[in-house]
Amino acid sequence: MTSGRIRWAQLPEAVRGAVGERLGASFTARDTEHSAAAGIASLLELESGALVFVKGQRERVPAPGAVLEEDDSWWGPGWSPVDELDLEEAVNPHLPPSAPRVLWRLDGNGWHLLAFEGVAGREADFVPGSPDLAPVCAALAELAPLPAPPGVRLPTAWDRWGYYCADGDRELLAGSRLLHTDPASTNVLVEDGGRACLVDWSWATVGPAWIDTALWGMRLVSTGGHSPEQAWQWAARVPGWTVADPKAVAVLARAEARRWHDLAAEQKATADSIARSADEWAAFITTRNRI
Ligand SMILES: Nc1ncnc2c1ncn2[C@@H]1O[C@H](COP(=O)(O)OP(=O)(O)O)[C@@H](O)[C@H]1O
Numbered sequence: 001m002t003s004g005r006i007r008w009a010q011l012p013e014a015v016r017g018a019v020g021e022r023l024g025a026s027f028t029a030r031d032t033e034h035s036a037a038a039g040i041a042s043l044l045e046l047e048s049g050a051l052v053f054v055k056g057q058r059e060r061v062p063a064p065g066a067v068l069e070e071d072d073s074w075w076g077p078g079w080s081p082v083d084e085l086d087l088e089e090a091v092n093p094h095l096p097p098s099a100p101r102v103l104w105r106l107d108g109n110g111w112h113l114l115a116f117e118g119v120a121g122r123e124a125d126f127v128p129g130s131p132d133l134a135p136v137c138a139a140l141a142e143l144a145p146l147p148a149p150p151g152v153r154l155p156t157a158w159d160r161w162g163y164y165c166a167d168g169d170r171e172l173l174a175g176s177r178l179l180h181t182d183p184a185s186t187n188v189l190v191e192d193g194g195r196a197c198l199v200d201w202s203w204a205t206v207g208p209a210w211i212d213t214a215l216w217g218m219r220l221v222s223t224g225g226h227s228p229e230q231a232w233q234w235a236a237r238v239p240g241w242t243v244a245d246p247k248a249v250a251v252l253a254r255a256e257a258r259r260w261h262d263l264a265a266e267q268k269a270t271a272d273s274i275a276r277s278a279d280e281w282a283a284f285i286t287t288r289n290r291i
């Protein structure tokens with residue numbers, strides 16, 4: 001269980017009580033295992049069998065004497081995990097049909113909670129031959145044509161990866177589509193019926209659709225153990241991949257690899273091996289695209 005993350009039972013009684021009141025039914029809570037950033041992430045099963053997924057962050061409490069930063073630069077000094085929760089709530093109505101919808105929000109007693117439709121299923125398996133790979137392709141294909149929602153402030157792909165690119169590359173990452181940008185197997189749930197749905201939209205971004213396919217390709221290599229060639233074959237099944245600008249794809253893949261090396265330098269768990277896979281994927285794309 002990552003630091004900062006707590007179990008349902010550790011939530012203040014007042015918070016758990018408020019949720020019980022909001023649900024109007026008794027429930028059992030199961031803490032999800034793979035939560036990367038949430039303060040709390042639990043799946044609640046009501047006596048009716050209905051599932052509600054609750055994700056939350058502690059209220060921002062400025063250090064004594066410190067003022068809450070007004071700057072709203074992405075991930076700047078004023079950025080907090082609550083901003084990620086707010087972004088996830090704001091983008092939710094605009095997500096692909098398969099993505100779980102926000103049911104309600106509760107703020108108070110030191111916590112901000114978002115409740116989502118609970119998905120009855122399991123995290124996707126990315127290994128070669130997995131029956132989940134085609135449904136994930138379908139989920140990315142469902143997302144690809146969606147425009148970034150007007151009226152929702154989202155980071156651009158350049159805000160996310162510009163730091164790891166050459167100045168002249170800005171245009172290569174320009175685009176107006178809604179992106180997920182964290183297609184890790186822990187953020188893809190396969191429903192009992194076999195459909196895959198993308199969860200955890202706290203990093204929603206605006207840019208060209210092929211970016212999510214490129215990031216998934218990297219995860220097929222890093223988490224699934226695919227060869228870059230095998231990962232490419234799966235990526236090519238997602239609409240838009242084979243027509244994407246080869247130079248732009250190579251620039252993004254290299255930028256993502258650099259980002260993982262930075263995370264590895266910060267000793268982020270598993271970042272080291274992911275950084276190596278990201279290098280392999282970027283090198284393959286660079287060679288294949290003769291960039
Ligand atoms: N709607 C949902 N229904 C059921 N389980 C979910 C749902 N959304 C997320 N999960 C599970 O909870 C875990 C943590 O949620 P996630 O939104 O990914 O939080 P974090 O931002 O902390 O990674 C996910 O890895 C997934 O297994």
Ligand SMILES: [Mg+2]
Nearest residue numbers: 036186187200
């Ligand atoms: Mg997650």
